[in-house]
Amino acid sequence: MEELLLEIHGIAQGGDGVGRLDGMVVFVTGALPGEVVHIRVSERRQTYIRGTVLEVVTPAPDRIAPITSDDGHAAWQHVAYPAQLRLKEQIVREQLAKLAGLETPPLAPIIPAPQPWGYRNTARLHVAGTRIGYHYSGSRQVADLASDPLLLPVLNTALAGLREVLPPFKQAIEGVTLRASASYGYAIALLHGHANTSPADLADLGAAWMAHTPNLAGVAAEAPGYVQPTPVHLHDDLGGVTFMLSPESFFQVNTPQAERMLDLIGQELDLQPGERLLDAYSGVGSFALPLAKGLDAVVAVEENPTAVADGVRCLPFNGITNVEFVRGAAERVLPQLEGQFDAAILDPPRRGCHPAVIEELARLAPTRLAYISCHPGILARDLGAMLRIGYRLDLVQPIDLFPQTPHIECVVVLRK
Numbered sequence: 328m329e330e331l332l333l334e335i336h337g338i339a340q341g342g343d344g345v346g347r348l349d350g351m352v353v354f355v356t357g358a359l360p361g362e363v364v365h366i367r368v369s370e371r372r373q374t375y376i377r378g379t380v381l382e383v384v385t386p387a388p389d390r391i392a393p394i395t396s397d398d399g400h401a402a403w404q405h406v407a408y409p410a411q412l413r414l415k416e417q418i419v420r421e422q423l424a425k426l427a428g429l430e431t432p433p434l435a436p437i438i439p440a441p442q443p444w445g446y447r448n449t450a451r452l453h454v455a456g457t458r459i460g461y462h463y464s465g466s467r468q469v470a471d472l473a474s475d476p477l478l479l480p481v482l483n484t485a486l487a488g489l490r491e492v493l494p495p496f497k498q499a500i501e502g503v504t505l506r507a508s509a510s511y512g513y514a515i516a517l518l519h520g521h522a523n524t525s526p527a528d529l530a531d532l533g534a535a536w537m538a539h540t541p542n543l544a545g546v547a548a549e550a551p552g553y554v555q556p557t558p559v560h561l562h563d564d565l566g567g568v569t570f571m572l573s574p575e576s577f578f579q580v581n582t583p584q585a586e587r588m589l590d591l592i593g594q595e596l597d598l599q600p601g602e603r604l605l606d607a608y609s610g611v612g613s614f615a616l617p618l619a620k621g622l623d624a625v626v627a628v629e630e631n632p633t634a635v636a637d638g639v640r641c642l643p644f645n646g647i648t649n650v651e652f653v654r655g656a657a658e659r660v661l662p663q664l665e666g667q668f669d670a671a672i673l674d675p676p677r678r679g680c681h682p683a684v685i686e687e688l689a690r691l692a693p694t695r696l697a698y699i700s701c702h703p704g705i706l707a708r709d710l711g712a713m714l715r716i717g718y719r720l721d722l723v724q725p726i727d728l729f730p731q732t733p734h735i736e737c738v739v740v741l742r743k
């Protein structure tokens with residue numbers, strides 16, 4: 328394997344350090360700007376090289392000692408928190424300049440997380456025999472993880488409980504999803520069985536785990552032939568609304584920061600009594616439901632049937648009567664929507680908005696748009712399209728939802 332000594336001068340979208348060798352860009356996982364590193368080359372292409380750090384020869388002043396597994400799930404744990412924030416702002420600024428031609432965007436300083444550790448309310452862990460943890464990055468091997476300091480403490484209690492009861496059932500599951508309620512302090516779980524796991528084993532493992540672990544309120548399972556005897560749900564609050572979530576529905580992983588994001592969206596959209604709001608890619612309605620008060624109507628468009636069912640279920644017990652969920656892909660549903668909207672929220676998955684969704688905005692005519700993005704490069708692409716149909720970019724607000732990782736969330740506000 329080829330090895331190199333390299334000076335790192337930049338940071339790439341995705342969190343790798345960037346250096347240069349004979350005019351070629353070199354992306355180095357685990358390296359920071361200002362460092363000299365000894366690397367192993369893992370991939371060599373015509374235009375770029377990729378590598379990983381073997382030794383940090385000259386460390387950056389922002390480098391600190393990692394505290395959890397090096398499997399990659401906390402890929403920036405070696406970066407002091409203030410420097411993580413600085414690097415995230417830098418990535419957003421560079422991506423907007425490079426991909427959307429925006430040299431002086433209205434970029435606000437990133438909103439830091441109040442808890443840089445112990446914030447995650449959900450985790451999807453893999454199980455291999457008695458090993459429980461995340462996959463090593465770029466591999467299918469499970470990194471055994473006794474506890475994860477990124478998670479809310481109640482999830483680490485649940486994880487410890489699973490370790491205790493798993494041995495007799497170690498062939499039964501390939502993974503587990505853990506979810507915690509930040510508001511009510513309890514957890515639920517979803518066991519992912521193998522194709523040939525007997526339903527009885529899944530039921531027995533769930534029962535043993537719950538008997539062993541305080542604050543584990545329910546264990547669901549999925550495997551061919553398994554029928555869930557009683558539905559398992561998790562209550563959590565956001566923006567004054569109580570949600571009742573199925574284990575597989577999307578919900579923002581950092582509840583306190585989601586609350587701030589929601590406040591920001593509400594403030595920027597400045598919704599007035601009697602207006603109509605469109606929430607595309609709505610999930611369970613994390614934004615649509617808290618913002619619905621006083622509006623004429625809210626239309627929430629979401630593809631995932633479980634998320635829609637969760638959203639619809641919690642309308643009556645929150646006394647909400649003006650939100651309609653429409654199930655389906657946004658690119659197919661939006662062309663069928665009638666009437667116009669005063670404001671719209673777009674919170675697509677990582678791949679961004681389908682071009683048809685942006686085209687439809689011209690007809691649906693919302694005067695204020697909040698676009699929530701978890702990928703600055705894709706954000707830059709979609710922004711270009713929105714500027715072309717007549718919107719003006721008023722705010723790019725990064726908000727740190729994922730401390731200790733290079734993931735970057737931004738709320739972008741556009742107006743006609």
Ligand SMILES: C[S@@+](CC[C@H](N)C(=O)[O-])C[C@H]1O[C@@H](n2cnc3c(N)ncnc32)[C@H](O)[C@@H]1O
Pocket residue numbers: 577578579607608609610611612613614628629630631634655656657658674675676677
């Ligand atoms: C980033 S999540 C945002 C969910 C929600 N806004 C929230 O904050 O909880 C993206 C959501 O888009 C949904 N989704 C993915 N592709 C979609 C599509 N083509 N049309 C509609 N919804 C889609 C996913 O199921 C997921 O719930």
